[in-house]
Amino acid sequence: MATNKSQRVTMSDVARHAGVSRTTVSFVLNDKPGVAIPDETRRRILEAIDELGYRPNAGARALAANRSGWFGLITEIVTGPFAGEVITGAQSRAWGDRRFLLIAASEGDPAQEAAALDQMLEHRVEGLLYATTWHRAVSLPKAAREVPTVLVNCYDAQGELPCILPDEVSGGYKAARRLLDAGHTRIGLINLDPAIPAAIGRREGYERALREAGITPDPSLVIPGWATADGAYTAACELLDRPAGDRPTALFCGNDRMAMGAYDAIKERGLRIPHDVAVVGFDNQELIAAYLRPKLTTLALPFEAMGTKGVDMLAALAAGQPLDTHRVTVDCPLLERSSV
Amino acid sequence: MATNKSQRVTMSDVARHAGVSRTTVSFVLNDKPGVAIPDETRRRILEAIDELGYRPNAGARALAANRSGWFGLITEIVTGPFAGEVITGAQSRAWGDRRFLLIAASEGDPAQEAAALDQMLEHRVEGLLYATTWHRAVSLPKAAREVPTVLVNCYDAQGELPCILPDEVSGGYKAARRLLDAGHTRIGLINLDPAIPAAIGRREGYERALREAGITPDPSLVIPGWATADGAYTAACELLDRPAGDRPTALFCGNDRMAMGAYDAIKERGLRIPHDVAVVGFDNQELIAAYLRPKLTTLALPFEAMGTKGVDMLAALAAGQPLDTHRVTVDCPLLERSSV
DNA sequence: ACACGGAAGTAACGCGCGTTATTAAAGCGC
DNA sequence: GCGCTTTAATAACGCGCGTTACTTCCGTGT
Numbered sequence: 001m002a003t004n005k006s007q008r009v010t011m012s013d014v015a016r017h018a019g020v021s022r023t024t025v026s027f028v029l030n031d032k033p034g035v036a037i038p039d040e041t042r043r044r045i046l047e048a049i050d051e052l053g054y055r056p057n058a059g060a061r062a063l064a065a066n067r068s069g070w071f072g073l074i075t076e077i078v079t080g081p082f083a084g085e086v087i088t089g090a091q092s093r094a095w096g097d098r099r100f101l102l103i104a105a106s107e108g109d110p111a112q113e114a115a116a117l118d119q120m121l122e123h124r125v126e127g128l129l130y131a132t133t134w135h136r137a138v139s140l141p142k143a144a145r146e147v148p149t150v151l152v153n154c155y156d157a158q159g160e161l162p163c164i165l166p167d168e169v170s171g172g173y174k175a176a177r178r179l180l181d182a183g184h185t186r187i188g189l190i191n192l193d194p195a196i197p198a199a200i201g202r203r204e205g206y207e208r209a210l211r212e213a214g215i216t217p218d219p220s221l222v223i224p225g226w227a228t229a230d231g232a233y234t235a236a237c238e239l240l241d242r243p244a245g246d247r248p249t250a251l252f253c254g255n256d257r258m259a260m261g262a263y264d265a266i267k268e269r270g271l272r273i274p275h276d277v278a279v280v281g282f283d284n285q286e287l288i289a290a291y292l293r294p295k296l297t298t299l300a301l302p303f304e305a306m307g308t309k310g311v312d313m314l315a316a317l318a319a320g321q322p323l324d325t326h327r328v329t330v331d332c333p334l335l336e337r338s339s340v
Numbered sequence: 341m342a343t344n345k346s347q348r349v350t351m352s353d354v355a356r357h358a359g360v361s362r363t364t365v366s367f368v369l370n371d372k373p374g375v376a377i378p379d380e381t382r383r384r385i386l387e388a389i390d391e392l393g394y395r396p397n398a399g400a401r402a403l404a405a406n407r408s409g410w411f412g413l414i415t416e417i418v419t420g421p422f423a424g425e426v427i428t429g430a431q432s433r434a435w436g437d438r439r440f441l442l443i444a445a446s447e448g449d450p451a452q453e454a455a456a457l458d459q460m461l462e463h464r465v466e467g468l469l470y471a472t473t474w475h476r477a478v479s480l481p482k483a484a485r486e487v488p489t490v491l492v493n494c495y496d497a498q499g500e501l502p503c504i505l506p507d508e509v510s511g512g513y514k515a516a517r518r519l520l521d522a523g524h525t526r527i528g529l530i531n532l533d534p535a536i537p538a539a540i541g542r543r544e545g546y547e548r549a550l551r552e553a554g555i556t557p558d559p560s561l562v563i564p565g566w567a568t569a570d571g572a573y574t575a576a577c578e579l580l581d582r583p584a585g586d587r588p589t590a591l592f593c594g595n596d597r598m599a600m601g602a603y604d605a606i607k608e609r610g611l612r613i614p615h616d617v618a619v620v621g622f623d624n625q626e627l628i629a630a631y632l633r634p635k636l637t638t639l640a641l642p643f644e645a646m647g648t649k650g651v652d653m654l655a656a657l658a659a660g661q662p663l664d665t666h667r668v669t670v671d672c673p674l675l676e677r678s679s680v
Numbered sequence: 681a682c683a684c685g686g687a688a689g690t691a692a693c694g695c696g697c698g699t700t701a702t703t704a705a706a707g708c709g710c
Numbered sequence: 711g712c713g714c715t716t717t718a719a720t721a722a723c724g725c726g727c728g729t730t731a732c733t734t735c736c737g738t739g740t
Contacts, residue, residue: 361719363719363721363722367719375719376717377718381718403727
């Protein structure tokens with residue numbers, strides 16, 4: 001059927017087979033507004049497409065229309081569930097606009113990152129999403145300025161690029177609030193590295209919730225767990241070995257791995273979760289949270305939603321529309337399981 | 341600089357700026373063999389490229405060369421670490437050939453899968469990788485036959501397509517062997533759903549290792565844990581509550597989540613890992629294995645290696661070379677941590 | 681009879697590039 | 711001086727498609 005050497009069916013083949021010109025085929029394929037095609041002709045063409053098994057060549061179409069349809073997504077690491085969720089969200093949202101996502105991992109290596117960026121620009125992406133595994137400041141190679149760019153889970157050190165961030169403060173607030181609602185008044189916070197945005201924001205929310213409940217935050221109940229299970233284990237031991245009455249009855253952990261460490265400390269002391277000590281985690285790492293015993297109540301980082309929102313903003317930017325907000329925050333939902 | 345309306349620098353711009361023809365620019369860009377370009381001319385052209393910030397248009401290049409440079413990767417779910425590892429492996433290998441990966445998630449939905457496949461074919465992928473999250477049989481839409489296809493972590497129900505699978509048997513063998521070497525002779529196997537390839541293969545390897553050590557496998561030591569932490573917990577309880585002497589001193593679990601359940605059962609009984617009971621997992625889910633206490637010795641599913649190998653095979657197929665093996669198995673490395 | 685307007689469809693150009701065939705200039709032996 | 715080969719570079723075509731401008735045909739009104 002196909003007459004060219006690549007053996008692929010082209011629009012001309014369809015046109016010939018339907019007895020019309022290639023232009024007409026193009027018109028029905030694109031539902032060109034303002035051009036009326038009689039039903040009979042349209043039918044013949046669609047039939048020919050079907051019979052020949054014609055597939056439009058996306059590359060050629062992009063070239064002719066000067067519109068690639070690509071969005072790029074650069075992420076540090078594809079391994080680990082986070083990137084996957086961002087991809088899922090972005091991909092499904094992009095689909096709606098008949099767009100495709102070009103995904104590349106930098107593996108944290110600036111050289112690979114630059115190479116990925118180059119490739120994306122050569123593929124004429126119409127927008128770029130840059131996602132990190134943890135909330136922090138980044139600064140992108142200047143090539144990223146050639147195309148609309150939105151940061152996901154990170155913010156521009158120069159403050160120029162728009163970004164989408166998890167609402168850490170409201171997350172911390174919700175965690176503490178949940179524990180307060182369960183009747184706890186002495187709530188320990190085993191925090192991440194105190195210098196990073198997640199730790200700062202969550203502590204702020206935690207303290208706000210306490211104050212709202214008429215409790216003055218006790219700084220001695222806040223201990224850094226350094227984002228590891230071992231660090232959190234040590235921190236939890238310190239808190240739990242306080243004299244009864246001074247000992248916290250609930251622990252809010254900076255992430256789920258740390259909650260794992262806290263669980264061990266609690267169980268070692270013969271204490272029961274949540275009866276003696278309640279625990280709330282953060283991140284909702286399914287593999288941990290859903291399989292700890294008892295299952296862990298935790299806050300989810302809204303990676304999928306952030307991915308979706310990222311494509312939203314990119315679509316707006318690519319269409320030349322101005323952004324309503326330069327810095328968007330997305331809520332962290334509380335997932336109730338059995339540890340409170 | 342650019343004279344066309346899209347405001348993008350094209351090869352013609354470079355040619356004009358360097359005072360040569362577009363053809364010459366194309367020749368230096370592609371290092372055309374058989375065509376000699378004087379150093380002086382080459383220098384002028386490269387300089388012009390640099391000054392103008394020219395980037396080749398990958399789409400146009402693909403169209404003209406009739407070679408898209410794309411490989412497609414369809415996976416069920418991007419969330420979860422497995423897909424990420426496949427992507428990482430495939431991506432890095434593809435990079436070497438200056439190829440790009442087109443990634444799509446089917447979310448287990450046949451409609452989405454078909455749509456993704458269509459999109460890939462419209463983008464003229466030169467090969468297709470189809471990866472699943474767990475080892476099983478699949479059957480692909482016939483459109484997948486239009487292009488070289490390799491299955492990753494699954495095999496064709498019709499037995500036609502080439503595939504890459506983890507070596508479950510050798511994995512089971514290594515796990516049991518490791519425990520035997522540590523002096524254990526009564527080794528419990530808390531298996532996955534007994535009907536799936538992973539369970540069958542691993543059990544086979546486990547029994548072979550026992551026989552090699554002169555031990556007759558005791559079927560009563562093999563209990564299905566149904567791939568959940570709770571199921572494994574129950575199974576472990578059953579094994580551990582046997583009378584002393586009849587009780588296994590080591591547990592080989594079908595996956596790391598199940599090992600989590602086993603840990604709980606062991607710790608509840610006041611037993612110590614690995615002193616009283618040794619544990620080996622499977623899958624190496626970092627989030628679990630590396631953060632359990634003690635850290636879990638387990639076997640890794642070689643997702644990254646399978647991704648790499650997949651691109652290897654695809655590259656060969658796309659180049660028209662025959663495959664040496666239709667069904668490739670990749671070794672599962674044993675990761676020693678502290679539970680044996 | 682004529683002009684006119686809409687319907688149906690097409691020829692032709694260009695998107696940015698790879699590639700082949702061809703030209704123009706330069707070197708070389710006699 | 712002439713023919714011949716090598717070097718340096720280009721004109722021109724086509725990849726598959728979107729799009730504009732144009733043609734042809736037919737029915738309608740006067």
